[in-house]
Amino acid sequence: MKLAARIFIAALVAAALGSAGFMAFANRHASLPPLDAGVRPSFPQELVERGEQLAGLGDCAVCHTRPGGPALAGGLPLPTPFGTIYSTNITPDRETGVGAWTEQAFQRAMREGVDRHGRHLYPAFPYDHFAKATSEDVRAIYAWLMTRTAVKAPAPQNDLAFPFNIRALVAGWNLLFLDKAPLKPDPAKSEAWNQGRYYVEGLGHCGACHSPRNMLGAVRSDRPLAGGEAEGWYAPGLGAHAGAPVSWTQEALLNYLIDGWDERHGVAGGPMTAVVNQLAKQPEDVVKAIAAYLVSLQPEQPKEAADRAMAFAKDREFKQTGAAAASTDKGEAIFARACANCHRAGGQTVPLALATSLGAPDARNLVQVVLHGVQPPEGAPERSMPRFAGALNDEQVGDLVAFMRTRFSEKPAWTNVPDVVKQTRAAH
Template sequence: MRGWKILGLVAVLLICVGIAFAAFAWRPEIAAIDVTAQNFDPALVKKGTELAAVGNCIACHTVPGDKAFAGGLALPTPFGTIHSTNITPDPETGIGRWSEAAFLRAMREGVDRQGRHLYPAFPYDHFTHVTDDDNRALYAYLMTREPVKATAPANDLMFPLGFRPLLAGWKLLYLDDGPFRPDPKQSEEWNRGVYLAEGLGHCGACHTPRNQLGAEDKDRHFAGGEAEGWVAYAIDEASPAPTPWDKAALAFFLRHGWHEKHGVSRGPMAEVTGNLASLPDSDIEAIAIYVASLIGKPETQRQAAVQETAAVTTVAARDGSEAQGAAIYESACAMCHESGRPPPFGGLDFRLSTAVNSPNPQNIVNVTLFGLPPADGEASAMMPGFAAAFSDQQIADLLAYMRQRFSGKPNWEGVAERVRKTRSGDYKVAVRPADGIERAPQNVGAKE
């Protein structure tokens, strides 16, 4: 009898815990509004246009070739596939009946109008820091887009993650909600950079490694991560860039999408720099000031090491090599990358390449296979892909030669297998083509 009493007590405790958690996780529905009754100040919409560019909203909420912001894009995660939602003002399938209060709650707390918890693939752990005024502008911008009737496919997640109330527990652990609070010890420009980069810009969503529950590792902020089959390089003191980044280089890169000592943006970052083109110079400068403060001051010893490597590899180039990798490089790469013509219209000197010097070869595998397609409607860097020209082993030999010649660092392991999996799509996270154009068929702001 005593055993049954204990089991009964445990059952009662579990029921109480379940009821308490259900009460904690529950969020009320916010009443729908009449979308036709809303009028927005054009100045507020213009401000929202710039903010949407910072957030790169169009990238995740647009399927290649479909209407902007209509959702439905598959977002692979370690836990399954999530499909982005329709954020056009369609009253039936979009957010057309969302009030401003409902939009604010989604941004601040990760809860939709109906009271359902949103998955953190929507980076509300960053968006929570956005001010009410900026959320109001974003709301005005989205509510003045073209309404599109489109329902996203159902998510395909491992059990039991389809049960959304569980997300309340994730938020309890990892969501520090509330608007951004400036640091009074820092400059106004630095604080503006933090607000943009850590809030709407959600830079850490890609550039910070994640733990087993999919949350950013706050102790390794900006230490490098992965995004859709690409490496998001460390942008702290551990940055693998051969030439250290400084404020001027960061600002130029964010504004133009390339830098003569750092190459061109590609993959998900190409979408970011493409959308940032509509921002005022002051905001670009602020982001650069903040990120440069995390990277630290350029090290003269590091710069000297790059110059020394350049001298050594120049001699190696004169000596030549009969290895297959060297032969492929001379026939397929040297014409552009040793032309002396700087980016974006000439190939980057590989001694300056972060991809060649990175501990992870994924980005240079992607670019070698798929190339850099030209940007849509504007002058840009471009490069052919070599997936059809060379075998997996030939590309691996090429990259091994480049790694040895231009970085002098230890060889990468398993490159041929990585090339095979990237080419075939066997990696769980799909590789986005190098310029990201088809993920963003139209940019926000001035390019919309």
């Protein structure tokens, strides 16, 4: 974060912390009594199953499981611009998990971002989205969580710089940015549309990655789904802001969101991979509703424009020739040597000019794919690609990426590609 912004925030914080009124406001949440020890709550099987499905939609296990660690026991580091926050243990262990939490405490955490003891939780936990879920749906997730295997595992200490290590400050953040009002169904729209919006804005928390954030890390409510970021990746705009050269159809979205691959859009990579692996397990009507909702937000693409984009993509497909391999354009020569075996006219891959990453505002996703390859979602195991982090140095990646932008997109050249390459390599 910029220094001026830090100083400004620090000054605000000092003022807030000095004010008894603010601290009383921030600490107004009661510590809720624990569940009686020795009582394992039980729930109807149907509720537990519904909870499992909804927890999948909410990616609870994705964030609350560290690589190689026990499911839901927490410990995954989440880098934020303010420092690193670790996910917590949400198994029903009484001491280190949520085993002593009543349903009331759990509902409050999901809706207000406050833990059982009344402490504020950081919005790295996307409660600003989960707040839109109905209390019945939250109840089902509670039933599922409380019937999992308890694991003893304390969460690692967060690593946040002053003043962000002061939890009470989140009270101010909530005051500014947390909208707890339930979504009002739009009677003019179909039930599927309303369901789709509910999933996208609520448990699905698509905007947590796909919406831009302001200086204080809050989703900008004036630009929903206009494109955001996640773990060093650009999360492209969706709906009204979708940036794919050929507009998404409902069918293409279903392919992408369930299988992780579509013939006109390519493969789901980076942080989207885990999301797709969860969506693949959802009942099809859930993903259909999400797709219907997103497509309804898109402006109609005239047929000529779609035809033109398809023709451009076909025309720009790479032809593997001796001349290309000997090109004086260093990027083109690298492409011919390292990539054209798979990415060429007549090959098995999607024309690169159809991928959103080539037309994106910056080079991040392309550089991610070149350095780290593609580990595709479970539904598209054959769509994998090797990594080139070891085979190509930073300069070569830069040349390659610059060549690809010119060849596979009509957008202007990217600026600061060398920085993107350096940062992407360093972050891994």
